Amino acid sequence: MNIHRMGKFIxxxxxxxxxxxxxxxxxxxxxAHAAPGDPVSAMISPKTPASVGxxxxxxxxxxxxxxxxxxxxxENALKGNFGFSFSYQRPVVDVLMSFFPNTALLALSAIGLxxxxxxxxGILAVSYQNSWLDRIINNASLVAYTLPTFWVGLMxxxxxxxxxxxxxxxxxxxxxxxxxxxxxxxxxxVKHLILPVLTIAVSGAAGIARYFRASLLTVQNAExxxxxxxxxxxxxxxxxxYELPNSIAPVITILGLEIGTLLAGxxxxxxxxxxxxxxxxxxxxxxxxxxxxxxGCTLVSGIVVIxxxxxxxxxxxxxxxxxxxxx
Amino acid sequence: MNGDRPMRNPEQGDKTFFIKIQCSLVLxxxxxxxxxxxxxKGQETANANTQVVxxxxxxxxxxxxxxxxxxxAGEINDLFFPGLTTSRFDTVLGxxxxxxxxxxxxxxxxxxxDIRFHLQTNARWQDSTKMKAKDVEISYxxxxxxxxxxxxxxxxxxxxxTSSGSLDVSKAVEVVDDSTILFHFDHPYPGQLFxxxxxILPSHVxxxxxxxxxREQGPxxxxxxxxxxxxxxxKPLEEIVITSNPLSVVPHSAKLSEVIFRIIPDYxxxxxxxxxxxxxxxxYIEVEDALELAHKNMSxxxxxxxxxxYDAINWNSIDPEEYxxxxxxxxxxxxxxxxxxxxxxLTLAINRKEIVDSYLRSYGKEAIGPISPLFRWAxxxxxxxxxxxxxxxxxxxxEEGWRDTDGDGVLEKDARKFSFALRIPAGNxxxxxxxxxxxxxxxAMKIRVTIEQVERSxxxxxxxxxxxxxxxAGFSVPLQLQLDEWWSSDLERSRFNLTSFRNKRVDxxxxxxxxxxxxxxxxxxxxxxxxxxxxxxPCTFLYWMNDLVAVNTRIQGIExxxxxIAYHAGDWYVGDQRADDKAQSK
Numbered sequence: 001m002n003i004h005r006m007g008k009f010i011x012x013x014x015x016x017x018x019x020x021x022x023x024x025x026x027x028x029x030x031x032a033h034a035a036p037g038d039p040v041s042a043m044i045s046p047k048t049p050a051s052v053g054x055x056x057x058x059x060x061x062x063x064x065x066x067x068x069x070x071x072x073x074x075e076n077a078l079k080g081n082f083g084f085s086f087s088y089q090r091p092v093v094d095v096l097m098s099f100f101p102n103t104a105l106l107a108l109s110a111i112g113l114x115x116x117x118x119x120x121x122g123i124l125a126v127s128y129q130n131s132w133l134d135r136i137i138n139n140a141s142l143v144a145y146t147l148p149t150f151w152v153g154l155m156x157x158x159x160x161x162x163x164x165x166x167x168x169x170x171x172x173x174x175x176x177x178x179x180x181x182x183x184x185x186x187x188x189x190v191k192h193l194i195l196p197v198l199t200i201a202v203s204g205a206a207g208i209a210r211y212f213r214a215s216l217l218t219v220q221n222a223e224x225x226x227x228x229x230x231x232x233x234x235x236x237x238x239x240x241x242y243e244l245p246n247s248i249a250p251v252i253t254i255l256g257l258e259i260g261t262l263l264a265g266x267x268x269x270x271x272x273x274x275x276x277x278x279x280x281x282x283x284x285x286x287x288x289x290x291x292x293x294x295x296g297c298t299l300v301s302g303i304v305v306i307x308x309x310x311x312x313x314x315x316x317x318x319x320x321x322x323x324x325x326x327x
Numbered sequence: 328m329n330g331d332r333p334m335r336n337p338e339q340g341d342k343t344f345f346i347k348i349q350c351s352l353v354l355x356x357x358x359x360x361x362x363x364x365x366x367x368k369g370q371e372t373a374n375a376n377t378q379v380v381x382x383x384x385x386x387x388x389x390x391x392x393x394x395x396x397x398x399x400a401g402e403i404n405d406l407f408f409p410g411l412t413t414s415r416f417d418t419v420l421g422x423x424x425x426x427x428x429x430x431x432x433x434x435x436x437x438x439x440x441d442i443r444f445h446l447q448t449n450a451r452w453q454d455s456t457k458m459k460a461k462d463v464e465i466s467y468x469x470x471x472x473x474x475x476x477x478x479x480x481x482x483x484x485x486x487x488x489t490s491s492g493s494l495d496v497s498k499a500v501e502v503v504d505d506s507t508i509l510f511h512f513d514h515p516y517p518g519q520l521f522x523x524x525x526x527i528l529p530s531h532v533x534x535x536x537x538x539x540x541x542r543e544q545g546p547x548x549x550x551x552x553x554x555x556x557x558x559x560x561x562k563p564l565e566e567i568v569i570t571s572n573p574l575s576v577v578p579h580s581a582k583l584s585e586v587i588f589r590i591i592p593d594y595x596x597x598x599x600x601x602x603x604x605x606x607x608x609x610x611y612i613e614v615e616d617a618l619e620l621a622h623k624n625m626s627x628x629x630x631x632x633x634x635x636x637y638d639a640i641n642w643n644s645i646d647p648e649e650y651x652x653x654x655x656x657x658x659x660x661x662x663x664x665x666x667x668x669x670x671x672x673l674t675l676a677i678n679r680k681e682i683v684d685s686y687l688r689s690y691g692k693e694a695i696g697p698i699s700p701l702f703r704w705a706x707x708x709x710x711x712x713x714x715x716x717x718x719x720x721x722x723x724x725x726e727e728g729w730r731d732t733d734g735d736g737v738l739e740k741d742a743r744k745f746s747f748a749l750r751i752p753a754g755n756x757x758x759x760x761x762x763x764x765x766x767x768x769x770x771a772m773k774i775r776v777t778i779e780q781v782e783r784s785x786x787x788x789x790x791x792x793x794x795x796x797x798x799x800a801g802f803s804v805p806l807q808l809q810l811d812e813w814w815s816s817d818l819e820r821s822r823f824n825l826t827s828f829r830n831k832r833v834d835x836x837x838x839x840x841x842x843x844x845x846x847x848x849x850x851x852x853x854x855x856x857x858x859x860x861x862x863x864x865p866c867t868f869l870y871w872m873n874d875l876v877a878v879n880t881r882i883q884g885i886e887x888x889x890x891x892i893a894y895h896a897g898d899w900y901v902g903d904q905r906a907d908d909k910a911q912s913k
Contacts, residue, residue: 037784043388045396048478050822055476059539088563089389089542098563162599169596171565175380175587175605274592276564284385284564289784 010310017306021299028298029073032291033066039086039289060086073295082299083292087285092296096278100300102172103270103277107262109193110200111255117201118208118251125213126220137209144206149265153199153272160195167195170274196273200265204258208251215247222246249320256312260305377901378585379882381608381892382597386564386590390550392526393469393477394542399588402893406569407552408526409577411444411463411508414806416889418633421703422846423806425520429458429527429553429577439515439844440487442523446506451574452529452553458577460508465530468496474538482522487511517846518807529553555581555897564590581897582884601627607879610892614688617875627877633701633889634871637694638758638801640677640749640765641866642670643793645827650793655818658827663747663796670864671713672723676772677765678715683870686757690875694868696857697813699804701889704846705853710861712868720772731773738773746775750798752786758799761869765799790825800825801872806889808846808853811837814860828865 040056057063061072076083082092125137161169168174168191177188219225220243228238266279274280278297285293387400395404411430414423427433430444450458469475471483471494486499501509510523529551536544550558554577556569567588571581589606591597598616600606602624612620617629642664649659664670683691692700693712700706729738729745738745749765751758759780766776781789789795802813802823815821815837816829836852843849876887884898 037782037788041788042784043396044478048396049481051473052476052478052480055473059476084543087388089394089547095563157593157596162595165603169599170591170593171589173565175378175566175589271592274564274590274596276562280564 006314013306013310013313017303017310020306021302024302025077025295025299026070028295029070029291030066032286032289032294033069035289037289038062039291042288043086073292082296085285085290085293085296087288087290087293092292095281095293096296096300099276099278099281102275103266103279106193106196106200106266106270106275106277109197110204110262110265111258113197113201114204114208114258115251115255117205119212121205121209122212122216125209126216129217138213141206141209144202145210147203149199149203150268150272152202153196153269156195156199157272168192169195172276196269196275199269199272200262203265204254204261207254207258211250211254212247215250216243219243219247245319249316252312252315252319256309256316259308259312263301263304377583378587379583379607379899379901380587380589380605381610382600382606383588383590384592384594384597384611387567387588389542389547390558390561391542391547392528393475393479394547396478398891402891403567403569403588404526404550405554405891406556406581406893406896407550407554407558408528409450409554410524410526411446412520412524414521414524414890416633416701416806418701418888419703420847421701421705423521425524428524429463433520436509437511439519440512442510442512442519443503444508444510444523446508447576448506450553450577452531452551453557453572453574454551455574456529456531457505458527458553459505459530460502461505462527462530463508464497464500464502465534466525466528467500469528469533469538469541470525471496472538475541479525482525485512485514485516485519485522487513514841515844516841517843518809521807527553553577555579556586559585566590575897579897582900583896586893586896586899601877601879604879607882608892609877610874612875612877614686614690614875617690617877618688620877626880628880630876630878630885630887631690631873632876632887632892634692634699634873635701635889636801636803636872636874637697637699638761638799638869638872639694639697639866640673640869641790641795641798641800641825642673642864643796643826644670644829644865645793647793647795650827658818658829661796662741662743663745664826666727667863668723668727669729670867672720672727672772673769673774674713674864674867675716675720675723676774677768677867679712679867679869680715682761682764686760687870687872690873692871692873694871696860696868697802697804697810698808698853698857699871702804702808702853704850705808707854707857709854710857713861713864717768717772724772736773737775744775745773746777747796748777748779750779750781750786750789750795752783752800753780754783762799791822793825793827795825798825799869808849809840810856811840814856826865828863830859830863833859 038057039060040053040062044053044056054063061069064072073083084090085092085095088095121137121141125134128134157169160166172192173185173188174192177185180188225238225242228242229235263279266275266277267282268279269275270277270279271283278300282294282297282301284290285297383399385397385399387395387403388397389395389400390404390407392401392404392408395401409429411428411433412425413428415426416422417424429446429450431447433442433444435442444463446458446460446463452458467483467486470477470479471486473480483494483496483499486494486496489495489498499511501511503509510519512519528546532546532551533541536546541547548561552558552572553575555572555575557572559568559570561567567590568585569588570585571583573580575581589600591600591606594613597606597609598612601609601612602620604626612629620627621629643661644664646659646661646665649657660666664673679693683693695707695710695712698705698707700708724738724745728740730740731738733739749762751762759778762778766778769776786798786800790798790800812821813823814828814830814833815824816831816834818824818827818829833856836849836856839852840849876892878885878887881902882899883902884900886895886898888894
């Protein structure tokens with residue numbers, strides 16, 4: 001791929017992303033401020049003297065008009081200052097930085113599991129095409145694809161945590177984690193990661209399995225594959241060098257779309273499993289009307305979706321040479 | 328092609344290859360699942376320690392007593408920041424008593440208007456800085472400073488003011504020497520020692536911080552303790568770990584090595600971890616679970632915190648629309664709840680005993696008014712709750728002119744239907760259930776009730792502005808009986824007078840509390856107050872709730888009650904730790 005053209009392509013995408021983010025933040029700012037209640041009444045008890053509430057509104061600039069608040073926020077945001085979180089009493093960037101790695105760990109593990117499971121099931125279904133196994137995989141993945149994340153999470157929690165006691169129901173680590181060795185701590189983290197990751201990955205893996213199966217079957221019937229077979233090329237090589245690269249494109253498309261779904265799923269999953277990540281933070285920010293933090297969470301989610309889709313675009317171009325960068 | 332390779336069945340080879348891929352992919356997916364199953368080792372190690380785990384529903388807001396609004400935050404902060412005095416609730420007399428804390432003794436002067444406190448001379452902050460009278464002075468200065476906007480600002484209202492009426496803390500809280508401080512109050516009142524017992528802050532940390540942005544400063548996250556515990560770590564939305572403070576003499580280092588507050592939002596997860604022994608203390612356990620655990624689980628005991636919280640159906644006695652239109656100037660009676668007779672009829676039509684028996688069991692009590700039975704000296708035990716009497720209720724409504732003349736199943740008067748919205752805060756299952764019961768029982772009286780669940784902060788904001796017809800809301804009673812904010816006729820001052828109740832005699836009784844020195848001197852007036860409320864029925868008082876805490880029996884020395892869950896947590900110990908300590912000291 002021409003580096004210069006790719007640079008131009010990325011710059012163009014980045015410019016449109018900035019416009020998109022600006023629009024998104026403006027909409028979220030308006031919606032957040034239009035919601036009834038304000039951060040101060042959510043922050044202090046009704047028993048706190050009214051004068052304290054007024055002073056706080058003044059200190060937080062909430063006594064100004066929404067338009068002025070917006071201008072002030074925009075001015076600060078352009079300087080890289082995203083304000084102070086009302087509920088955490090810390091700069092929004094600091095708060096986001098302490099929670100983002102946890103969400104990234106959860107999301108990346110879920111993506112990894114989605115790809116592994118989805119591709120594995122797709123291959124399995126194709127290997128036993130039209131058998132009972134194929135039908136089971138096909139139907140089960142259709143059901144799994146339609147299941148809502150919150151329901152899956154609650155079912156996993158009820159079964160694996162409450163009923164069988166196999167996995168912890170919440171948090172990232174056990175009480176005694178600090179007393180464990182590094183390996184023990186890693187195992188403890190993995191143990192806590194399993195249910196939330198499975199919850200997020202189930203629907204994505206099912207989608208990938210179905211699309212990958214369909215794509216693999218199409219590719220297997222393509223003329224170039226028949227030609228390769230007629231040349232006596234080993235089936236393994238045909239799979240690795242002809243079938244897999246050509247059937248993986250739909251998986252990349254799904255993964256690009258999946259990033260948004262993944263973040264939405266993280267909101268639900270992190271809340272169900274008390275995972276301390278951006279999703280749960282966003283829910284708490286909304287409940288406490290913590291406007292700067294709501295905007296911060298939105299910004300992070302927006303950037304992740306845009307960057308994720310950009311990577312998906314580039315990967316798509318890489319695996320499918322028919323798609324070229326615009327000249 | 329492939330001539331030099333051994334022959335094999337190509338189909339067989341391909342299948343093996345695919346099976347290998349599948350197995351490795353599936354194995355890769357399951358490695359983490361299986362890997363996570365090795366456990367328990369660490370748990371055994373932790374259990375050998377004197378470590379206690381308390382489950383919390385949500386994170387705390389701040390470690391700064393100036394701003395900590397959250398109940399759990401307040402309790403944890405009390406373990407870091409001792410006050411001059413500490414409170415103890417005498418359950419026999421039902422009164423709050425005061426014991427030495429940072430102040431080892433005190434005496435009243437100037438006709439009880441001043442209190443001279445003598446501080447412990449060996450008390451130190453965790454950084455070894457000595458605790459001095461200046462810490463007390465600076466703390467009260469910060470509590471009083473309007474630019475700081477402390478939530479405890481009202482606690483300094485009783486201090487002596489200057490001739491112009493303003494509060495000058497440097498004159499009201501006078502440093503005599505490093506270990507003596509003199510509090511000047513405006514007049515003697517029962518809560519003087521309560522107000523002088525606010526958490527004391529380290530002046531060397533706080534005095535140079537910018538006042539208007541004090542919330543954002545480091546001490547809100549990294550407290551400097553002088554109490555029995557110090558903060559070890561705080562992972563937001565995960566856990567708070569506090570450890571014993573070896574330097575503490577107020578009152579002493581904690582007996583436990585560590586207390587971990589785990590934030591577990593889901594109630595069932597908290598309960599499961601309690602059953603599994605991963606959590607030792609579970610606050611606010613539901614009645615059904617408490618009953619089950621009390622009978623089936625020998626390692627868990629249920630501790631009732633005392634009847635400090637009540638729920639009531641508040642009937643707005645004024646027209647909310649007219650009140651909004653006139654910006655609070657016109658108080659026109661509500662067309663439904665404007666008369667005591669209608670309000671009384673509504674109370675008679677609701678079976679409160681059934682609610683208590685069904686949902687609170689032995690952990691609740693029917694309420695007759697806003698004074699808890701815990702305050703034995705003030706509680707009017709001659710009053711009985713109004714009975715459940717639908718026929719009397721119908722009669723009273725008929726006398727008030729409410730009849731179903733058009734036969735549509737709803738009462739009407741002057742062409743207006745007896746129909747209203749009952750508001751409840753979202754997320755409170757008990758109140759939602761009670762709202763349904765009330766709806767059903769009033770429907771039998773031909774009263775149409777619609778239930779509105781409203782988000783919590785919006786719910787309270789609307790209530791304060793009187794934008795409602797009826798609502799189920801609850802309050803915790805203050806430990807010092809001062810009820811002006813709830814029942815005074817001055818609606819600008821009484822923010823919690825949700826029903827806009829106005830009564831001259833009640834105002835006199837409330838004013839009387841400001842003229843007494845000893846709280847119990849006002850007992851008869853409080854009893855009369857309850858009689859008036861029963862006659863007027865501004866609310867249908869439902870029940871006193873006993874908040875329940877499940878505690879693992881291995882935790883000893885607990886003093887949980889209306890003063891909190893972590894009250895005197897420095898004295899908690901695990902199992903035979905006390906015997907071990909004694910043996911060690913020998």
